[in-house]
Amino acid sequence: MTLWFWIIVACVVAFLTKLLGYLVPRKWLTNARVARVAGTLTIGLLAALTVANTASTGQHLVLDSRLGALVAAAIALWLRAPFLLVVVAGAAAAAGLRLLGLP
Amino acid sequence: MPTTLRDSPGARVGLSIAVATGLYGISFGALSVASGLDVWQTAVLSLLLFSGGSQFAFIGVIGGGGSPVAAASAAALLGIRNAVYGMQLNALLHPRGWLRLASAQVTIDESLATSTGQSDPVEQKRGFWVAGLGIFVLWNAFTLVGALAGDALGDPKQWGLDGAAVAAFLGLLWPRLRSREAGATAAVCALATVLAVPFVPPGVPILVAAAVAGAIGWFGYRQGPEGEGLEPDVDPYPGTDSTDGGPHS
Numbered sequence: 377m378t379l380w381f382w383i384i385v386a387c388v389v390a391f392l393t394k395l396l397g398y399l400v401p402r403k404w405l406t407n408a409r410v411a412r413v414a415g416t417l418t419i420g421l422l423a424a425l426t427v428a429n430t431a432s433t434g435q436h437l438v439l440d441s442r443l444g445a446l447v448a449a450a451i452a453l454w455l456r457a458p459f460l461l462v463v464v465a466g467a468a469a470a471a472g473l474r475l476l477g478l479p
Numbered sequence: 480m481p482t483t484l485r486d487s488p489g490a491r492v493g494l495s496i497a498v499a500t501g502l503y504g505i506s507f508g509a510l511s512v513a514s515g516l517d518v519w520q521t522a523v524l525s526l527l528l529f530s531g532g533s534q535f536a537f538i539g540v541i542g543g544g545g546s547p548v549a550a551a552s553a554a555a556l557l558g559i560r561n562a563v564y565g566m567q568l569n570a571l572l573h574p575r576g577w578l579r580l581a582s583a584q585v586t587i588d589e590s591l592a593t594s595t596g597q598s599d600p601v602e603q604k605r606g607f608w609v610a611g612l613g614i615f616v617l618w619n620a621f622t623l624v625g626a627l628a629g630d631a632l633g634d635p636k637q638w639g640l641d642g643a644a645v646a647a648f649l650g651l652l653w654p655r656l657r658s659r660e661a662g663a664t665a666a667v668c669a670l671a672t673v674l675a676v677p678f679v680p681p682g683v684p685i686l687v688a689a690a691v692a693g694a695i696g697w698f699g700y701r702q703g704p705e706g707e708g709l710e711p712d713v714d715p716y717p718g719t720d721s722t723d724g725g726p727h728s
Contacts, residue, residue: 378547379516379520379541379547380520381547382547382548382550382551383516383520383523383524383528383537383547383551384523384527385551386524386528386533386537386550386551386554386555387523387524387527387528389551389554389555389558390527390528390529390530390533390554390555390558390561391527391583391584393555393558393559393561393562394530394558394561394562394564394565394583394584394586395565395579395580395583396562396565397561397562397563397564397565397566397567397568397569397583397586398565398566398568398569398574398579398582398583400562400566409696409697410563411563411709412696412697412699413559413693413696413697414559414560414562414563414696414708414709415560415655415696415708415709416664416692416693416695416696416699416708417556417557417559417560417689417692417693417696417708418532418557418559418560418655418708418709419652419655419656419661419664419665419668419692419708420664420665420667420668420688420689420691420692420693420695421532421536421553421556421557421668421685421688421689421692422532422557422648422651422652422655422665423652423664423665423666423668423669423672423688424668424669424671424672424684424685424687424688424689425535425536425539425540425553425648425685426645426648426649426652426669427669427672427673428539428543428672428676428684428685429539429542429543429641429644429645429648430645431673431676432543432676432681432684433543433544434543434544434681435676435677435678435679435680435681436676436677437673437676437677441639441642442641442642442645444642445639445641445642445643445645445646446645446646446649448642448646449645449646449649449650450649452646453649453650453653458499459499459503459506459647459650460502460503460505460506462646462647462649462650463503463506463643463646463647463650464643465646466639466642466643466644466645466646466647466649467638467639467640467642467643467646468639468642469639469642470636470639470640470641470642470643470645471637471638471639471642472639474636474637474639
């Protein structure tokens with residue numbers, strides 16, 4: 377039930393954030409510093425999510441088949457593969473390495 | 480001279496970006512179910528939260544054993560860029576009344592990029608609505624397909640779905656790493672995450688990294704090009720630098 381509650385909170389906050397852009401005076405958000413923070417936050421969060429999903433299990437740092445998925449995804453992105461193919465490459469690498477006996 | 484909708488460049492680009500983006504709703508649906516949400520919760524995220532990065536962030540934190548509060552916080556922080564997009568779109572399209580609410584809901588990376596990539600105001604409007612509404616419909620449909628398929632798969636690890644989540648996050652990050660400074664920001668935040676993992680509960684390292692990223696943006700805002708990190712995850716205008724083409728800077 378708490379999960380449902382926080383899902384709804386996230387949805388409401390996301391909508392209000394979008395709407396805010398339409399309601400506040402233009403000057404406020406064209407501020408270069410605000411735009412920079414929005415940009416670096418996006419980069420930082422995605423980098424953190426990438427690393428946490430690759431190398432952590434609970435509070436432990438672990439290296440397992442997911443590292444292979446990261447490498448496969450990077451190669452696919454390097455080759456300019458579309459997003460869906462990148463995701464499939466990641467899944468295939470992780471599944472394949474597990475078939476070979478890696479954790 | 481406005482063209483008919485059939486020959487509209489804005490609508491054409493909007494449609495192709497809608498198909499490309501909508502399709503990867505499949506991966507969100509499957510990963511969301513694999514991370515422990517049910518099909519309904521997954522569908523609600525796509526319907527109401529409707530912002531790819533924030534949705535992946537929410538399920539990424541939950542899947543890593545983080546609390547729902549940490550998941551909602553990560554999603555909210557990742558959505559802040561949408562406020563900047565909303566401001567840009569408001570200046571371009573001037574929606575009024577309930578249209579303003581609808582535009583807010585479909586304000587995402589791709590609808591902004593499609594719209595600002597056009598120079599004619601009519602095409603900007605068409606690009607925004609065709610991309611925004613097209614993605615909304617397809618993203619929700621394919622989320623459901625992915626969630627139902629994921630539900631039927633059984634053990635998500637056996638199918639490498641945890642690897643798919645890693646790939647999805649890297650895929651969302653990749654197009655934003657165009658400058659050296661963006662790469663440095665990503666590296667510092669990645670390091671902060673790794674250092675934080677052993678000391679704080681799951682999910683919280685993401686928020687630690689967000690604080691570091693916010694500080695980098697706040698104190699280092701004079702360096703690097705404007706609009707850093709605000710590139711769409713699917714580029715509607717490949718071959719050109721879409722952040723330079725728009726009238727939004």
